[in-house]
Amino acid sequence: MSNIDKLHIINSNNLSGKSYFTSILQEAYNCGLLYDSDIEDIHLRCLEFLACKSERYNCGRSSSIRVEQAESIMKSIFYTIGLYLKSLPDADSAVSELKTAIITEMYEKGRRLIKTKLHTAKHLYILVQENKLDTINYTYNATVNDEGIGSFFKLYNPEYEAHEIPASIDYQLCNPVNDLAGVEYIQKYLENLLLENEFCSRFNAEDIHHLLCSYDKGYKDLLINIFEHVLTAALGCVLAKRSVLKLDITDKEIQRLSYELSKDNDNTLAVRISKASEKVLEELNVTNISLRTYIEKSLPKITVSIIHAVRINTLGQTFVAPVNLNLKPKIQFLPGEKMDDKKYRKLINELLICRYSSDKLALIKENVKSFSDMEDVLLDAHLSGEEITSLFDILGDVEIAALIKRHPFKSDIQAVDLSEGEQALQLSLKRYFDQLATDRQETILEIVDRLIDD
Amino acid sequence: MSFEIISMSSALMEKQAVTEIEKCNDFTAQYGLTLSHQDVIELIETRNFALKSNGRIEFGGGVINKIIREFCDSPYLTMDNYAETIHDLTEIFYFYKNETLDLISDDELIEFMKNRFDGRCQGSLELLSGRELENMARNLRYGYAPNYSVDPERDKEDENEQY
Numbered sequence: 274m275s276n277i278d279k280l281h282i283i284n285s286n287n288l289s290g291k292s293y294f295t296s297i298l299q300e301a302y303n304c305g306l307l308y309d310s311d312i313e314d315i316h317l318r319c320l321e322f323l324a325c326k327s328e329r330y331n332c333g334r335s336s337s338i339r340v341e342q343a344e345s346i347m348k349s350i351f352y353t354i355g356l357y358l359k360s361l362p363d364a365d366s367a368v369s370e371l372k373t374a375i376i377t378e379m380y381e382k383g384r385r386l387i388k389t390k391l392h393t394a395k396h397l398y399i400l401v402q403e404n405k406l407d408t409i410n411y412t413y414n415a416t417v418n419d420e421g422i423g424s425f426f427k428l429y430n431p432e433y434e435a436h437e438i439p440a441s442i443d444y445q446l447c448n449p450v451n452d453l454a455g456v457e458y459i460q461k462y463l464e465n466l467l468l469e470n471e472f473c474s475r476f477n478a479e480d481i482h483h484l485l486c487s488y489d490k491g492y493k494d495l496l497i498n499i500f501e502h503v504l505t506a507a508l509g510c511v512l513a514k515r516s517v518l519k520l521d522i523t524d525k526e527i528q529r530l531s532y533e534l535s536k537d538n539d540n541t542l543a544v545r546i547s548k549a550s551e552k553v554l555e556e557l558n559v560t561n562i563s564l565r566t567y568i569e570k571s572l573p574k575i576t577v578s579i580i581h582a583v584r585i586n587t588l589g590q591t592f593v594a595p596v597n598l599n600l601k602p603k604i605q606f607l608p609g610e611k612m613d614d615k616k617y618r619k620l621i622n623e624l625l626i627c628r629y630s631s632d633k634l635a636l637i638k639e640n641v642k643s644f645s646d647m648e649d650v651l652l653d654a655h656l657s658g659e660e661i662t663s664l665f666d667i668l669g670d671v672e673i674a675a676l677i678k679r680h681p682f683k684s685d686i687q688a689v690d691l692s693e694g695e696q697a698l699q700l701s702l703k704r705y706f707d708q709l710a711t712d713r714q715e716t717i718l719e720i721v722d723r724l725i726d727d
Numbered sequence: 728m729s730f731e732i733i734s735m736s737s738a739l740m741e742k743q744a745v746t747e748i749e750k751c752n753d754f755t756a757q758y759g760l761t762l763s764h765q766d767v768i769e770l771i772e773t774r775n776f777a778l779k780s781n782g783r784i785e786f787g788g789g790v791i792n793k794i795i796r797e798f799c800d801s802p803y804l805t806m807d808n809y810a811e812t813i814h815d816l817t818e819i820f821y822f823y824k825n826e827t828l829d830l831i832s833d834d835e836l837i838e839f840m841k842n843r844f845d846g847r848c849q850g851s852l853e854l855l856s857g858r859e860l861e862n863m864a865r866n867l868r869y870g871y872a873p874n875y876s877v878d879p880e881r882d883k884e885d886e887n888e889q890y
Contacts (some may be wrong), residue, residue: 334833336789336790337783337824339784339785339825583728
């Protein structure tokens with residue numbers, strides 16, 4: 274009998290965080306707390322207020338307003354009042370407030386809350402910038418900088434568009450913010466991002482880079498959540514009885530772990546992962562309760578992916594062994610000197626008037642002495658697909674790799690801005706590469722990876 | 728239980744608007760122009776239709792009153808075409824509120840309409856809507872003054888014609 278909870282008539286689980294005002298009206302109506310006449314009265318009071326706001330919006334210059342604009346202002350009013358109602362102890366008190374309070378007063382209280390939340394969000398934004406991760410991931414950087422979330426503070430209009438989020442936020446959080454709008458969304462997003470940053474900043478930026486490189490070399494352009502990968506790797510390290518801090522786990526250890534975990538059932542696995550998370554927190558000395566809660570909240574998602582990976586024997590893709598791409602030997606390809614312009618023009622003219630493919634090939638073999646010239650000839654000489662393939666046959670793996678690196682195949686849509694010669698070369702190169710034996714393809718691709726950019 | 732702004736507003740405001748427009752008769756009577764109660768109700772219907780078809784919403788009932796008060800001294804209005812002209816002017820007004828991207832106030836637009844209706848258009852609603860307001864809306868959208876014209880000579884001729 275020590276805990277006596279007040280019995281609430283309205284089920285707060287049925288209320289929407291985004292449109293709290295309309296959902297509370299609906300729920301109160303369904304529960305019999307509000308009658309048709311109450312709803313009509315609230316509607317009329319809101320409409321009167323909308324008329325005032327619209328007049329202010331038009332600066333008294335126009336008696337009419339576009340419907341979509343009026344709807345947006347109405348949503349903004351609902352959002353602001355909803356924010357105030359949310360701040361009340363429970364939904365039942367919010368309903369009694371709705372019945373008695375004046376709309377403009379509730380709105381003003383909501384506006385004061387928006388102001389406070391905006392200040393908090395600004396402070397959080399400064400903190401996020403301070404503990405920003407050192408990463409090359411484009412989405413992360415674009416979201417955290419002034420053109421991303423920063424633009425919210427310049428464009429947010431609490432007067433007429435309080436419910437909008439005028440910011441470019443592409444970076445996906447591990448625990449996305451789904452049921453909030455306006456300044457509430459930004460505040461929650463920044464809170465979560467701050468916690469993710471705090472966790473990731475306990476690791477060396479270079480170790481995270483190597484981990485993500487191993488996940489995908491092109492992670493720079495991927496829409497990934499860095500925190501989720503780091504936490505997963507940390508759990509992997511604990512499960513493999515390795516130190517968490519370096520996020521260092523080898524392929525062999527992952528294989529062994531996969532074999533070991535496959536013996537457990539789902540529940541046992543979940544318990545093991547949960548224990549591993551406690552170990553991670555302990556090893557990293559995480560005392561921040563918010564961060565601990567956030568990690569706990571993220572765990573089910575990661576647990577599901579680990580269990581799934583164990584069941585289909587793909588744990589090597591969930592726990593990845595970090596790779597340091599800089600340690601792989603690099604190849605510097607020198608394309609050689611270009612021939613004299615006059616001589617090149619003469620060669621191209623000869624090739625253009627030459628009728629037989631065999632003669633063209635002979636001409637090229639005789640005159641072209643460098644890779645640079647060969648590349649130019651492939652682009653300028655209007656060679657047929659077969660002629661280009663014959664030329665590829667006389668090239669070695671490194672030259673083919675260099676061509677692939679410089680002329681990667683693009684789809685029709687991507688290739689729309691390319692010249693006709695460039696498109697023909699890319700297409701012929703792709704066809705030639707596709708018909709090569711698999712082991713030669715692998716060799717060439719490895720060389721492509723190791724080639725240093727020009 | 729959703730908020731239908733249009734239906735809520737039209738039901739509320741109609742009665743008030745009818746009274747306001749009927750009051751205008753006291754003022755327009757001096758020009759021999761009056762509207763019957765039925766005319767006023769039809770005018771409100773036209774306004775509602777024009778608002779709906781142009782995707783707009785109005786909270787006060789002031790625009791028809793303003794149009795009536797501005798146009799009642801026009802030499803091109805008689806009792807025979809009075810109600811019909813006000814209907815057309817109301818539709819034209821809301822259409823050009825959108826076309827001008829709300830860059831012009833109600834009073835300025837009505838004043839412009841009156842000047843051109845009595846001046847260049849000589850009482851033709853087709854010319855007012857299809858030429859004068861069209862040009863004015865284009866000027867505003869491209870950042871020029873409402874009266875901007877590429878042919879100043881024609882403007883001078885028009886000014887002379889008015890005297």
